[in-house]
Amino acid sequence: MTTTADPRSSTGTSREPLEQVRRLVTEVPGPRSRALQERRLAAVSRGVGSTLPVFVERGEGAVLLDADGNQLIDLGAGIAVVNVGHAQPRVVDRVQQQVADFTHTCFMVTPYEEYVAVCEALVRLAPVDGPAKAALFNTGSEAVENAVKIARHATGRDAVVVFDHAYHGRTNLTMAMTAKAMPYKKGFGPFAGEVYRAPMSYPFRDPEGMTGEQAAARAIAVIEAQVGADQVACVVIEPVQGEGGFVEPAPGFLPALAAWCRENGALFVADEVQTGFARTGDVFACEREGVRPDLVTIAKGVAGGLPLAGVVGRADAMDAVHTGGLGGTYGGNPVACAAALGALEAMADLDLVGAARSIEERMVPRLLALKAQRPGIGDVRGRGAMLAIEVVQTEGGVATLAPDAAGAAAISAACHAAGVVTLTCGTYGNVLRFLPPLTIEPALLDDALDVLETAVLSALAG
Numbered sequence: 080m081t082t083t084a085d086p087r088s089s090t091g092t093s094r095e096p097l098e099q100v101r102r103l104v105t106e107v108p109g110p111r112s113r114a115l116q117e118r119r120l121a122a123v124s125r126g127v128g129s130t131l132p133v134f135v136e137r138g139e140g141a142v143l144l145d146a147d148g149n150q151l152i153d154l155g156a157g158i159a160v161v162n163v164g165h166a167q168p169r170v171v172d173r174v175q176q177q178v179a180d181f182t183h184t185c186f187m188v189t190p191y192e193e194y195v196a197v198c199e200a201l202v203r204l205a206p207v208d209g210p211a212k213a214a215l216f217n218t219g220s221e222a223v224e225n226a227v228k229i230a231r232h233a234t235g236r237d238a239v240v241v242f243d244h245a246y247h248g249r250t251n252l253t254m255a256m257t258a259k260a261m262p263y264k265k266g267f268g269p270f271a272g273e274v275y276r277a278p279m280s281y282p283f284r285d286p287e288g289m290t291g292e293q294a295a296a297r298a299i300a301v302i303e304a305q306v307g308a309d310q311v312a313c314v315v316i317e318p319v320q321g322e323g324g325f326v327e328p329a330p331g332f333l334p335a336l337a338a339w340c341r342e343n344g345a346l347f348v349a350d351e352v353q354t355g356f357a358r359t360g361d362v363f364a365c366e367r368e369g370v371r372p373d374l375v376t377i378a379k380g381v382a383g384g385l386p387l388a389g390v391v392g393r394a395d396a397m398d399a400v401h402t403g404g405l406g407g408t409y410g411g412n413p414v415a416c417a418a419a420l421g422a423l424e425a426m427a428d429l430d431l432v433g434a435a436r437s438i439e440e441r442m443v444p445r446l447l448a449l450k451a452q453r454p455g456i457g458d459v460r461g462r463g464a465m466l467a468i469e470v471v472q473t474e475g476g477v478a479t480l481a482p483d484a485a486g487a488a489a490i491s492a493a494c495h496a497a498g499v500v501t502l503t504c505g506t507y508g509n510v511l512r513f514l515p516p517l518t519i520e521p522a523l524l525d526d527a528l529d530v531l532e533t534a535v536l537s538a539l540a541g
């Protein structure tokens with residue numbers, strides 16, 4: 080099928096829209112990408128990795144055009160960032176206008192309306208009880224750091240509770256909060272103190288039949304014994320874990336934890352950096368079970384690809400900090416705020432919540448059919464357009480819990496070679512995750528799923 084993305088000019092120029100099709104004209108990566116990779120290896124720290132060393136020249140909708148002229152289907156969306164699609168016209172138009180008006184004053188020096196308008200939108204959207212307020216930053220890690228600062232001020236306590244498999248970022252405090260050592264933490268300590276880890280609800284790996292309430296009781300027992308209920312400033316949790324393996328806790332887990340926080344004077348912080356902005360088929364993932372966090376951290380999908388992050392939460396907690404205690408030179412940059420206003424408009428106008436649910440309806444039956452054919456797919460999980468398969472070793476044609484990271488890597492590599500950008504994740508590196516732009520066209524998604532199917536059938540034994 081040769082449909083195109085939104086026909087409005089996305090660049091202010093009259094060039095042709097990028098056709099929403101996969102098309103390979105060289106091997107992947109092609110010669111120009113390989114040459115650029117040579118330059119990169121000579122100039123860029125090897126500490127910064129890339130999943131797929133294909134150099135991008137243009138992106139539109141769910142298609143990336145690389146330096147060799149290949150058109151790839153993007154099932155990563157820049158790690159859950161361009162929910163509104165690449166070069167979303169509403170984002171492009173507002174950014175172009177804002178760049179021409181002014182690019183920076185520092186909100187802490189002379190403020191501007193765009194910052195206020197984004198906070199107004201966040202306050203309106205966030206699933207928080209009572210009056211809410213927000214503050215803006217640059218990255219998800221920074222948002223999480225600031226949520227902890229706010230929680231400590233609001234409660235007068237120090238301890239931060241996080242979970243197994245959690246990912247909260249790469250700054251010093253958020254490395255402490257992140258679970259996985261390689262590559263995020265190894266050799267980078269010592270880490271910030273007063274961070275405590277509790278067991279997560281992980282239905283695929285928990286004892287069979289364990290309910291969300293039972294998993295919450297297990298976590299609460301650890302918190303009460305090892306931290307003390309009256310020491311906890313906040314419990315920070317991803318409603319669906321991202322880098323840790325797209326782990327969706329059993330129903331009842333999040334509400335029970337939120338209730339425990341309320342009863343014990345701790346703040347419940349939902350880290351919605353990856354799950355937010357329609358990704359899971361709700362504006363925020365917490366909404367699915369009616370959970371009302373005290374604070375929500377946001378980033379990624381809020382601004383259609385520009386760096387913007389924030390904390391939105393109960394006004395009394397957000398106002399607990401003295402004036403000047405929160406901020407930063409670039410936090411809530413006007414160009415990023417303009418992008419966010421465009422992205423939020425697109426989320427509503429294009430019904431991206433509905434689009435994420437449609438993606439789930441289209442993908443899950445295909446993934447389950449693959450699981451039926453290949454026992455190495457131990458689990459199919461996730462919600463909306465945040466879906467994953469967990470690849471495990473088999474014994475006598477039956478799935479075990481032993482992770483198969485090599486199998487996941489082989490599937491991913493085959494997808495890349497065929498022009499589909501896929502990502503892996505998980506504590507054991509054995510989870511393939513799918514995060515398409517929510518605007519992906521059904522035919523393009525079907526093509527990507529065909530590629531995935533071929534990759535799975537050839538990489539895993541029947």
Ligand SMILES: Cc1ncc(COP(=O)(O)O)c(C=O)c1O
Nearest residue numbers: 218219220246247248321352353
């Ligand atoms: C749940 C969650 N929190 C925090 C972060 C850190 O965000 P950033 O990479 O923008 O610092 C991420 C990034 O993947 C994330 O998924």
